[in-house]
Every structure is written in structure tokens, then in C-alpha cells.
Amino acid sequence: MYRIYGDQRSGNCYKVKLMMALRGFAYEWVDVDILKGETRSPAFLEKNPNGKIPVLELDDGSYLWESNAILNYLAEGSTFLPQEPRLRTHVLQWQFFEQYSHEPYVAVARFIQFYLDMPEERRAEHASCLKEGYKALDVMEQQLSRTPYLVGDTYSIADIALYAYTHVAAEGGFDLSRYPAINAWLQRVASHPQHVGMYD
Numbered sequence: 001m002y003r004i005y006g007d008q009r010s011g012n013c014y015k016v017k018l019m020m021a022l023r024g025f026a027y028e029w030v031d032v033d034i035l036k037g038e039t040r041s042p043a044f045l046e047k048n049p050n051g052k053i054p055v056l057e058l059d060d061g062s063y064l065w066e067s068n069a070i071l072n073y074l075a076e077g078s079t080f081l082p083q084e085p086r087l088r089t090h091v092l093q094w095q096f097f098e099q100y101s102h103e104p105y106v107a108v109a110r111f112i113q114f115y116l117d118m119p120e121e122r123r124a125e126h127a128s129c130l131k132e133g134y135k136a137l138d139v140m141e142q143q144l145s146r147t148p149y150l151v152g153d154t155y156s157i158a159d160i161a162l163y164a165y166t167h168v169a170a171e172g173g174f175d176l177s178r179y180p181a182i183n184a185w186l187q188r189v190a191s192h193p194q195h196v197g198m199y200d
Contacts, residue, residue: 002027003057005047007034009115011107011164012067013054014198018160019074021196035115067164068095071157080157090151094158097139098165105133107165110172130173137179140166144181148188155192163189168198 002020004027006013020027032038032053039051048055048065056064056073064070072095075081082088109129112122140162143150150158167186169176176183189195 001059003030004028004054005030005032005044005057006054007032008199010034010053011103011110011168011198015067015160015164016054016056016070016074017198018164018196019071019080019157022080022160022192022194023074023078024194025074068099068157068161071095071160075157079154080160082151082154082156087151091156091158094150095161097136098161101139102133102136102162103165105129105136106169106172106174108172109133109174110165110168113173114168114171126173133169133172133174137166137169137174137176137182141179141181144185149185155189159185159189 002025004013004016004020006016006029008014008029008031017029032044034053038044039048039053044055045051047057047063050065052065054065054067054070056070058064064073072081082091106129109126112118112126112129116122118126140150147153149155150162163186166176166182167190176186190197
């Protein structure tokens, strides 16, 4: 059985949890408290020398880390990861976008506001995250105004990667009311029969 090391509040960990549910895979969840430094313990660093969650433990005792890499592994052979090279590359394109243009701002704004309760010394950083995060949301809105999912007509791991933090962006101070296409997409993703919420 798979074992996931993660934090229930983390969007990156939620990606893996959601993918597991969509594929019907059984797993054990192991809570890891990042605020208590548990990802820096020697035992955890043996699993992921980069000291971050999520980590997926496979049946053979080996480990995978980096949320989007784990998504690609779990989606292999399913409709969530297209086989056609161009479409598969579009999935990767959105996953790279998520890690470089979306997550560093949307997720960090949420971390500052939701996890840390907006400490005074990080307010300027939070404001900067909002500015850059809205740019990423603008890009998503443009695409989702044209197609129901980020890679055309099919729900893929590109959507899972970006749904994870977008659906809780309000917890970071983002106003999603200005994004009708994103809101329709959020509802579309959540309506999948095997969908699970972040805290389910």
C-alpha cells in the first residue's frame, strides 16, 4: 500500500490525495508538521533530502517527492495523463507554470495569512504575492475562457496541480469573484464523482 507523508492543509499534499481518490488507490496518510520542523528530522531527510512534503512511499520502500512528479507517476496509464506527445507536453507546461508562476505567490500568500496569521514583518511580502498571484490567475482565466479544462476537453493532472491552491486562494487574500471562468472550472473539478476535499 502507498504511504503519503504530508500536511492536510498543504495544497501540494492535497494534489497527491486527490489523485489517489480519482484513481481509487488505497493509501496510508502520515501527518508531518512543518511548523514543528518535522521535515528537517534525520528520519524524514532519509526519505526526502530536500526536507519537503509531500513524500510518497512505494510498496518496495522507495520514495518519490515533488508533488507534480508524484502526480505524473500516479497518473501513468490513465486519462489524467495524455499519451499524445503534444497534449502530454501541454500538461507539463501547466505543471511548470504552477511551480514557477502560481504556487510561489498564491501558496505563499496563503501560508502567510492562513498558517502564520499575517505577521507584521511579512505584510509587504504578502502584498507582493497578491500582485504576482493575480497575474497567474489572469493567465488561467484566459485559458479557461476557451476550454473547459487547462488542456482542452479532458480533466488532467494539469488541472489537479492548479486546482490545489487555486480553490483555497481566498485563504490567502485573493478575490476570485473577478474570474468567472476559473470559478466554473473549480465547480467542474469538484463535481467529479471521485472528488475529495482537502480536509475529507
